[in-house]
Amino acid sequence: MKRMTLGALALTLPLAGLAAPENYTLDPYHTYPHFAVEHFGVSMIWGRFDRTSGKFMIDRAAKKASLELTVNTASVSTGDNDKGSRPRSLDEHLRNADFFNVAEFPRMTFKGDSVKFNGDIPAEVTGQLTLLGVTRPLTLKVERWACKDNPFNKKPMCGGNASGSLKRSDFGMKYALPAVSDEVRLYVGFEGYRD
Amino acid sequence: MRELLAHPIVQSSALPFVVGLLAAALLLPLRLSGLAAAAGFAATVMAVGNFALEPLTATRKLVVLGGAAALLGALADLAFRPTRFTGMVLGALFGGASLWAFASILGQKSPLEAALLGAGLVAFTAWLVAATVSLHYDPVRAGAAALALGLGAGIASVLGASALLGQYGMALGAASGAFLLLVMVLGARVAAGTSLTLTASALAALIAAGAMLLAQVPATALAALALVPVLVRLPLPHVPGWMQAVLASVYAFVAAGGACALAWLAGRGWTI
Numbered sequence: 161m162k163r164m165t166l167g168a169l170a171l172t173l174p175l176a177g178l179a180a181p182e183n184y185t186l187d188p189y190h191t192y193p194h195f196a197v198e199h200f201g202v203s204m205i206w207g208r209f210d211r212t213s214g215k216f217m218i219d220r221a222a223k224k225a226s227l228e229l230t231v232n233t234a235s236v237s238t239g240d241n242d243k244g245s246r247p248r249s250l251d252e253h254l255r256n257a258d259f260f261n262v263a264e265f266p267r268m269t270f271k272g273d274s275v276k277f278n279g280d281i282p283a284e285v286t287g288q289l290t291l292l293g294v295t296r297p298l299t300l301k302v303e304r305w306a307c308k309d310n311p312f313n314k315k316p317m318c319g320g321n322a323s324g325s326l327k328r329s330d331f332g333m334k335y336a337l338p339a340v341s342d343e344v345r346l347y348v349g350f351e352g353y354r355d
Numbered sequence: 356m357r358e359l360l361a362h363p364i365v366q367s368s369a370l371p372f373v374v375g376l377l378a379a380a381l382l383l384p385l386r387l388s389g390l391a392a393a394a395g396f397a398a399t400v401m402a403v404g405n406f407a408l409e410p411l412t413a414t415r416k417l418v419v420l421g422g423a424a425a426l427l428g429a430l431a432d433l434a435f436r437p438t439r440f441t442g443m444v445l446g447a448l449f450g451g452a453s454l455w456a457f458a459s460i461l462g463q464k465s466p467l468e469a470a471l472l473g474a475g476l477v478a479f480t481a482w483l484v485a486a487t488v489s490l491h492y493d494p495v496r497a498g499a500a501a502l503a504l505g506l507g508a509g510i511a512s513v514l515g516a517s518a519l520l521g522q523y524g525m526a527l528g529a530a531s532g533a534f535l536l537l538v539m540v541l542g543a544r545v546a547a548g549t550s551l552t553l554t555a556s557a558l559a560a561l562i563a564a565g566a567m568l569l570a571q572v573p574a575t576a577l578a579a580l581a582l583v584p585v586l587v588r589l590p591l592p593h594v595p596g597w598m599q600a601v602l603a604s605v606y607a608f609v610a611a612g613g614a615c616a617l618a619w620l621a622g623r624g625w626t627i
Contacts (some may be wrong), residue, residue, distance in 0.1 A: 247622045248516035248571070256517045257414050257569040263460050264413055264569065293410030332412075334405045335519055 181219040184318055184352030186229070188213055191319075191350040193231055197328075198341035205340075207254070209268075210235035216352055218282065218318070225275035225282050227300075229348070234262040258335035265292050272300065281305045285322065291331040300324040300348065310353075319351030366402040367509070367522040368529045371395030375530030379537045379545065387432060388534060389551025392501055393425030395530020396523065396558060403522060413569065414519060416456040417561040424449065424557040428550035437491055437549060445549070446485030449557045450477040456561055460568050472568070479577050480560040486584035487556035488549060495596065497547035498535035499603035500587045501555030505531050507580050507611025508562040511618035515572030517565070524562045531555055535604070539597035556584070563614070576617040582610035 194208040211232035218225040233255075240250035255262045272287030282302050289298040305320035324346045329337060359365055375395030379388040400406050400418055408415065427445070431437060453476045454461070461469040487504070490497040509524020531551070538545045563580050566572035587607045591599045 243622065247514050247619065252516050252571065253518075256571075257412075257520065257565070258518050261412065261414075261569060263463075266463065293412065332405065332407065332410070334403075 181217050181222075181224070182318075183217050183355040184215060185355055186212065186214040186216070187317075187319075187351045187353060191229075191352075192348070193229070194347040194349070196345040196347070198343070200339055201341075205238065205250075207236055207238040209233070210237050214350075215355075216318075216350075220280045223275075223277045225277075225285070227270070227272040227275075227285050227287065229270040229350075231268040231270075233260040233266055233268050236260055236262075259333060261292060270298060270300075289326065289331075292333060294331045296326070296330050298324055298326055298346075300346070316354040317351055318354075319349075321347065321349050323347045360402050363518070363522055366399050367525040370402055371399045371526040371530040372533045374398040375533030376536065378530075379534045383537075383541075383545060385433075386546040386548065387429055387550055388537060388545045389432070389497075389548045389554070390425060390429060391534040391537075392505070392527060392530045392551050392558075393421065393428075393554045395533060396421060396527050396554070398530075399522060399526035403519065405519065413457050413460060413565055417523075417558070417565055420449070420452050420456060420561060421554060421558040423452075424554045425550060428548065428553035431553070432546070432548040432550050437488075439489065441491075441549065442485040442488035445488050445553055446481035446483075449484045449553075449560070450481030452557075453477060453480040453561060453564060457564065457568055475574065476564050479564060479581060480557070482581055483560040483584065484553065484556045486581075488552045490584060490587070491547055491549050491552045494538045494543055494545050494547040494551075495535075495591070495600050496587045496603050497552050498531060498538050499600060499607045500584050501531035501547075501551055501559075502528050502535055502604055503583050503587070503607030503611035504555055504559035504580065505529070507583065507608075507614045508559040508566070510611075510615045511572050511576050511580070512562060512566035512570060514615060514618040514622055515566045515570040515576075516622075517570035517572075520562050520566045520570065524559065524566075527555060527558050527562070535600055539600045542596045566618075571621060572618045573621040576614040576621070579610055579613035579617055582613070583607050586610050 191212050192208050196204045196206050199205045209231045214229040216227040236254045238250050243249040254260055268291045270287055270289045272285035274286040275282050276284040284301050286299045288295050300322040302322045307318040310317050326344050327342050328344050329342050375391035378394035379391035382388050382390055454473055461473050487500055505524055505528025509521050509528055512524050513521030563577050586609055587603050589606045591602055
């Protein structure tokens with residue numbers, strides 16, 4: 161009997177290990193929030209933030225996960241950073257008080273603590289986005305999710321793509337409405353290494 | 356009409372000018388025509404529609420302080436006889452208030468940088484308010500100074516990459532221009548008082564300081580703007596009142612134009 165109990169324990173131990181919450185730290189070189197807005201109702205203007213940090217936790221057995229992102233708003237980049245003959249470049253304008261107001265609000269954060277799963281895979285993250293000192297709910301749909309070992313350093317990693325949308329006016333960013341659309345599409349590509 | 360009011364140029368020029376003119380004319384019997392600047396500015400703030408008390412950002416604190424300046428100015432005009440110390444007291448008060456307005460930005464700097472910037476802000480705001488308020492007895496010079504301060508701070512802000520502060524500054528200039536127009540037509544019986552001089556100088560100082568901290572307006576542009584209340588004191592010839600208003604405005608625009616030129620040069624990478 162004792163031998164059987166020990167055997168069962170030995171069999172379940174690896175499963176218990178799998179069920180434990182796993183913590184990951186985001187890789188800032190492969191984690192970039194992108195955004196897209198409509199310009200004059202004609203084209204989409206794309207931009208991204210070059211510096212983002214954060215972490216996520218996933219517990220597949222308990223179907224729980226969380227995500228924390230901290231975005232350096234001064235790192236906003238649309239590719240238009242040379243003012244040329246204009247008084248300012250688009251990136252300079254985005255950093256000023258009309259848009260991201262980086263001198264006053266150097267960080268934008270997302271704290272996602274309600275995650276819906278599709279099987280073992282996180283499908284939707286709902287949390288709170290804080291931008292310009294205003295906190296509002298935001299849901300990101302996880303469109304891609306994968307976990308594997310980094311082929312070079314063999315470290316276990318997970319990551320994927322998530323997307324969502326928000327109304328910038330909800331956060332007090334009302335400059336150039338409606339010429340620049342109120343709706344902002346968000347696309348976050350992220351990768352994290354297990355702690 | 357709604358579309359027209361949504362246009363940034365209308366919001367920061369025609370709208371505050373018309374509202375300022377109406378306010379100056381309606382408040383003439385109360386000798387509070389100087390509230391034209393506050394009325395025109397408030398109209399623009401409402402039209403732009405970006406005002407709320409939560410979160411109270413630096414730009415919004417600036418609007419709150421503009422409202423406080425208008426109230427305090429009107430109270431001073433109605434209840435007190437301004438002395439030569441009035442400008443200094445109000446200057447010190449709004450110099451201190453500028454620290455409150457920009458505390459969230461200063462708090463993110465190193466202690467030394469915050470101290471230097473804070474001292475500069477207090478000195479600039481205190482000087483501009485004290486020197487402009489002391490023009491309260493002279494509607495021609497006060498109106499010209501308010502016009503140049505508003506337009507100077509506004510255009511410099513646009514050149515320094517802040518459209519919202521630019522709109523606010525130009526609105527202040529347009530509303531002050533409406534006041535000056537009434538002075539040109541009706542003469543010295545249109546009182547500038549503390550209601551015009553305090554509102555215009557406090558708002559212009561805060562807009563320019565905000566454009567320096569939140570955008571890319573150089574400190575040298577603020578120094579040039581600080582010369583407006585000095586240049587506007589240059590002697591005026593004995594000519595009709597409207598001509599004196601034009602001349603005083605030209606004097607004031609030498610300093611305000613200099614501020615805009617410095618902001619424009621800084622945008623091209625040239626600094627002094």
